[in-house]
Amino acid sequence: MRAASQPDGRALPAAPIDLDGFVLTDAMRRWAAATVPGLDVDYETAQFVDHHRAEGRRRSNWPAEWQKWLRRSAKYASERQTRQAPGRPGPTAAARPSTTDQRVLAAREAGRRVQAKLDALKQEQHA
Structure with a gap:
C-alpha cells in the first residue's frame, strides 16, 4: 500500500x-x-x-x-x-490443519463476508 x-x-x-x-x-x-x-x-x-x-x-x-x-x-x-524442541520430533502430519479445519475456516470467512454485506445494507437504510 x-x-x-x-x-x-x-x-x-x-x-x-x-x-x-x-x-x-x-x-x-x-x-x-x-x-x-x-x-x-x-x-x-x-x-x-x-x-x-x-x-x-x-x-x-x-x-x-x-x-x-x-x-x-x-x-x-x-x-x-x-x-x-530438544528431544522432540519435528512437525508431523498431525501438526498440519485437517481438511475439516480448512472447511470450518472457509465457512467462517464466508459468514464474515455475508455479515459485512448485511451491515452495509443496514447502514444504507439508516442513511
Whole structure:
C-alpha cells in the first residue's frame, strides 16, 4: 500500500489509530486471505489495534502498518510451527490443519463476508 496523501500530494500527518478511524474492510480481508491464509484476521486485527492504542503510536498509513503486522504474525506462526524442541520430533502430519479445519475456516470467512454485506445494507437504510 502507498502512503496516504493529501490532494496536493503531501503526506498526511501521522495520527493515532483511534483518530484515523482504522476499519477492517472487505478488501483488507481479501488481501489477508490471499497473503496470509490460515491466520485469524479478526484476532490479529484486535491485537494490532490494542497494541497501537496502548502504545499511543501515530502513523500516516494504518492499513500499511496492519499489513506489516499480519505478515510478521504469519512469519512468527510459521517459525513456531517448524521450531523443534530438544528431544522432540519435528512437525508431523498431525501438526498440519485437517481438511475439516480448512472447511470450518472457509465457512467462517464466508459468514464474515455475508455479515459485512448485511451491515452495509443496514447502514444504507439508516442513511
